[in-house]
Amino acid sequence: MQTFGKRQLEINYLKIFRFSALIVTFLVSLPPTIVISVFFDFGWLLRILCFLTSWLILFGLFYWYSKHWYRAYHYTLLDVGLRIHKGVFWQQQHTVPRNRVQHIDITTGPLERRYDLSKLVLHTAGTRNASVTLPGLLQADAAALRQELINTNNNEDTV
Amino acid sequence: MELKTEGYRLHKSSPLFLFIEAIKKSVVPLAIGIIGTSGDRQDFIILAIATFASIMTIIQFWFYHYWLEEDRLVVKEGILFKSLRQIPYERIQNLNIEKNPLHKLFKVATLQVESASGVKPEAVIRVIADEQVKFIQQTIKDKAAIVEAVTQDEQSNDTKETPVIYQMTNKDVATYGFISHKALIPIGIVGSILSQNDYYRGKFINFMQKFVGDLHVELWGWSEWLLYSLAFGLMTLMVIWLSSIALAFLKLHQFTLSKEGKNLHAEMGLLTKITANIPIKRIQLIKIKHSPLHRYFRKVSIKMETAGGVTEQSGITMNWIAPLTTRPTGQKIISQIQPEVDWQNIQWKNLEPRAWKRVFKKIMLVILLLMLPLLFFYQWVGLLPLLLVPFAFLYAKAYINNAGYAVNKQVIAYRRGVFFHTISIVKIAKIQNISYLQTPFDRRNQMARITVDTAGSNPVTQDIDLHYLDIDKVLEIQSLLAKEVSQSQFVW
Structure with a gap:
C-alpha cells in the first residue's frame, strides 16, 4: 500500500485558476461600470479607465486570494484513504476511505490539457459528499493515484 | 442478454389500477388547480388532454413483462421508449407491497422493488395476483439467501425467537396521531386551495357574516369574547386532533414489526395495507425523536434510513421502526435489530x-x-x-x-x-x-x-x-x- 505526505497541487493549476479569474472579474466589473456611466455623464475615455480600474482592483484581490487558496490546498494519501484539505476562511478536509470508493473519474478541460493537467473525481455511495474532486494533478500522477486507489480497494462488494 | 425462464405478465385487472394511478398523478392535481382558479375553458382542455394521456397509460399493460431469473429480477417495459431493467436479488433493498380495498376486491397487490440507487424505485409492478406476490417474495428471499450464504462473512445469527419485536396497540396509534398533528398540513392545503376560489370564498364569508351577525358581537362584554374565542380555539384543536388521529389510524393501524432471519418485516394500514421487507444490514441510520408532547406521554418515536432514496412522492415508503414506544422498549427493539452492537457501551x-x-x-x-x-x-x-x-x-x-x-x-x-x-x-x-x-x-x-x-x-x-x-x-x-x-x- 502506497502512501505519501502532504502534496501541493501543480503550480500550473494556479495559472489556470488565475486565468479563469481574469475572465470572471472582467465580466463582473462590467455591470458597475455601466451603472456608473448611466448616472454620471463623463467621456468615453474616462469610462474605459473606470472599467479598467475596477477590473484591476477586483483581479488584484483575486490574485492575492488565489495565492492563499493555492497554499491551503493540499492532499495526503494515508493508509486509511485520501485526505483533501482546502479553503482559506472556511476550511474543509474530506477523508475518503480507500474501501469506500465506488468509482473514479479523470476529467481534463481545454486549459488543463495545455498544461498536461487532470482532475480526479472520487465517487462514493454517500449523498451529501457523494463525489470529491481533486484538481490540478499531472495527468500521469492522476492516473497513478487512481490505479493505487483501485488496487488497494479491498471492498468485496462490487456494486 | 438471454432469459432462461418464462416471463410473467401483469394481472388482468391491471389496466384499472394503472388508470387510477395515472388519474391520481395528473388529473387530480389539475382538477385541484381548476377549483383553485375558478376554471376557464382552457383549463378544461388541459384536463381533457390529461385524461386522454391517463387512458393511454393503460396500454402499458400489454408491454410490461418481468422474469424471475436465477440470480436477478428482469423487468421490461415501455411502448416507444423501451427499458429492460436487471436487478440482482442481493441488490434489492426493500420490497414493499401495497393493498387497498380495491386491491383486496380483485385479490391483487402492488409490488415495489427498491435498490440503493436513486430516488425512483427500481420497479413498480402494478398489479399482480396475491399468490404471485407471495411467489416473488419467496423467490427473492431464497435466492438472496443463497447468494448471501456463499459470500457473506457475517455470522448468521438467525435467532428463532418470537419474530414479532414490536406491535402497536390502538391506544398507541391514537396517541401517535394526537402527538403528530399530521392533519395540520392537509387541512391547511385544502383550506388555502378553497380560499383561492371566488365562489367558495364568497360563500364562506357570507356564512361567517351571518353567523357572527346573529351573535351580535357589538353587544359583547370581555367575558363573552373570552368564552367564544376559547370555544373557537378548542373547536379548532379538536378538529385537528381528531383528524390527525384518524389519519394515524389509516396509516399505522396494527403496525407490526417482526424479524425474520436477516430481514425486518413490517405491516400496517387500515384500508390501504402496506407490507414492507427490509434487510437489516441495509439500515444506514437509526433516529430516535421526541417532542415535548412525546415527553408528556413518556414515549419516543424511532425511525430508520435505508440506502434507497425513494420519497413519498415517488413510491411507497416505510421508514418506521417504532412510531411510538417507551424509551426502554425502544432500546430493547434496537438491540434486537442490531444485536452485534454493544449498546451498553455508549458513553455520551x-x-x-x-x-x-x-x-x-x-x-x-x-x-x-x-x-x-x-x-x-x-x-x-x-x-x-x-x-x-x-x-x-x-x-x-x-x-x-x-x-x-x-x-x-x-x-x-x-x-x-x-x-x-x-x-x-x-x-x-x-x-x-x-x-x-x-x-x-x-x-x-x-x-x-x-x-x-x-x-x-x-x-x-x-x-x-x-x-x-x-x-x-x-x-x-x-x-x-x-x-x-x-x-x-x-x-x-
Missing part, C-alpha cells in the same frame, strides 16, 4: 461548555437584525425584542447542555435539540466519507466540526454533525473514524 460526552456563548451570539445577531427596522419605524418601542435576551441566554445554555455525542468502535451517535430532541446513530461500517470543517469563528474559538456521510442520508437534515468541539478532540475522532471505516467492510 458533552460539547464544550464555553460554546454556549457562540449559540447566544448567533441568536443575539438574529434579534438585533430584527430590531433594526423596528427601531427605525417605532423608535423606543423597537427595543422591546431585547426582552428576549434572557430567553436567548437560557436557550443557548440548554442547547449546549442537551447536545452530545458518542463515538466508539462500532457506532457514532449524536443528540441535539432543546424542545424537539433527536438522537441519530450510525454504524461506523456505514460511513462513506468523513469531513472536517472549520469556519473563521471556529478558528477563533479553537473549535471545529465533523460530519459523516452515509448512503441514502437526508442532505437537508444533517444528522451526524458534531459541532462546537475542540480541535484536538475533532482530530482524534476523525482519525479514529477513518481507521475503523477503512477496516470495516461496507455492505449496502
Whole structure:
C-alpha cells in the first residue's frame, strides 16, 4: 500500500485558476461600470479607465486570494484513504476511505490539457459528499493515484 | 442478454389500477388547480388532454413483462421508449407491497422493488395476483439467501425467537396521531386551495357574516369574547386532533414489526395495507425523536434510513421502526435489530461548555437584525425584542447542555435539540466519507466540526454533525473514524 505526505497541487493549476479569474472579474466589473456611466455623464475615455480600474482592483484581490487558496490546498494519501484539505476562511478536509470508493473519474478541460493537467473525481455511495474532486494533478500522477486507489480497494462488494 | 425462464405478465385487472394511478398523478392535481382558479375553458382542455394521456397509460399493460431469473429480477417495459431493467436479488433493498380495498376486491397487490440507487424505485409492478406476490417474495428471499450464504462473512445469527419485536396497540396509534398533528398540513392545503376560489370564498364569508351577525358581537362584554374565542380555539384543536388521529389510524393501524432471519418485516394500514421487507444490514441510520408532547406521554418515536432514496412522492415508503414506544422498549427493539452492537457501551460526552456563548451570539445577531427596522419605524418601542435576551441566554445554555455525542468502535451517535430532541446513530461500517470543517469563528474559538456521510442520508437534515468541539478532540475522532471505516467492510 502506497502512501505519501502532504502534496501541493501543480503550480500550473494556479495559472489556470488565475486565468479563469481574469475572465470572471472582467465580466463582473462590467455591470458597475455601466451603472456608473448611466448616472454620471463623463467621456468615453474616462469610462474605459473606470472599467479598467475596477477590473484591476477586483483581479488584484483575486490574485492575492488565489495565492492563499493555492497554499491551503493540499492532499495526503494515508493508509486509511485520501485526505483533501482546502479553503482559506472556511476550511474543509474530506477523508475518503480507500474501501469506500465506488468509482473514479479523470476529467481534463481545454486549459488543463495545455498544461498536461487532470482532475480526479472520487465517487462514493454517500449523498451529501457523494463525489470529491481533486484538481490540478499531472495527468500521469492522476492516473497513478487512481490505479493505487483501485488496487488497494479491498471492498468485496462490487456494486 | 438471454432469459432462461418464462416471463410473467401483469394481472388482468391491471389496466384499472394503472388508470387510477395515472388519474391520481395528473388529473387530480389539475382538477385541484381548476377549483383553485375558478376554471376557464382552457383549463378544461388541459384536463381533457390529461385524461386522454391517463387512458393511454393503460396500454402499458400489454408491454410490461418481468422474469424471475436465477440470480436477478428482469423487468421490461415501455411502448416507444423501451427499458429492460436487471436487478440482482442481493441488490434489492426493500420490497414493499401495497393493498387497498380495491386491491383486496380483485385479490391483487402492488409490488415495489427498491435498490440503493436513486430516488425512483427500481420497479413498480402494478398489479399482480396475491399468490404471485407471495411467489416473488419467496423467490427473492431464497435466492438472496443463497447468494448471501456463499459470500457473506457475517455470522448468521438467525435467532428463532418470537419474530414479532414490536406491535402497536390502538391506544398507541391514537396517541401517535394526537402527538403528530399530521392533519395540520392537509387541512391547511385544502383550506388555502378553497380560499383561492371566488365562489367558495364568497360563500364562506357570507356564512361567517351571518353567523357572527346573529351573535351580535357589538353587544359583547370581555367575558363573552373570552368564552367564544376559547370555544373557537378548542373547536379548532379538536378538529385537528381528531383528524390527525384518524389519519394515524389509516396509516399505522396494527403496525407490526417482526424479524425474520436477516430481514425486518413490517405491516400496517387500515384500508390501504402496506407490507414492507427490509434487510437489516441495509439500515444506514437509526433516529430516535421526541417532542415535548412525546415527553408528556413518556414515549419516543424511532425511525430508520435505508440506502434507497425513494420519497413519498415517488413510491411507497416505510421508514418506521417504532412510531411510538417507551424509551426502554425502544432500546430493547434496537438491540434486537442490531444485536452485534454493544449498546451498553455508549458513553455520551458533552460539547464544550464555553460554546454556549457562540449559540447566544448567533441568536443575539438574529434579534438585533430584527430590531433594526423596528427601531427605525417605532423608535423606543423597537427595543422591546431585547426582552428576549434572557430567553436567548437560557436557550443557548440548554442547547449546549442537551447536545452530545458518542463515538466508539462500532457506532457514532449524536443528540441535539432543546424542545424537539433527536438522537441519530450510525454504524461506523456505514460511513462513506468523513469531513472536517472549520469556519473563521471556529478558528477563533479553537473549535471545529465533523460530519459523516452515509448512503441514502437526508442532505437537508444533517444528522451526524458534531459541532462546537475542540480541535484536538475533532482530530482524534476523525482519525479514529477513518481507521475503523477503512477496516470495516461496507455492505449496502
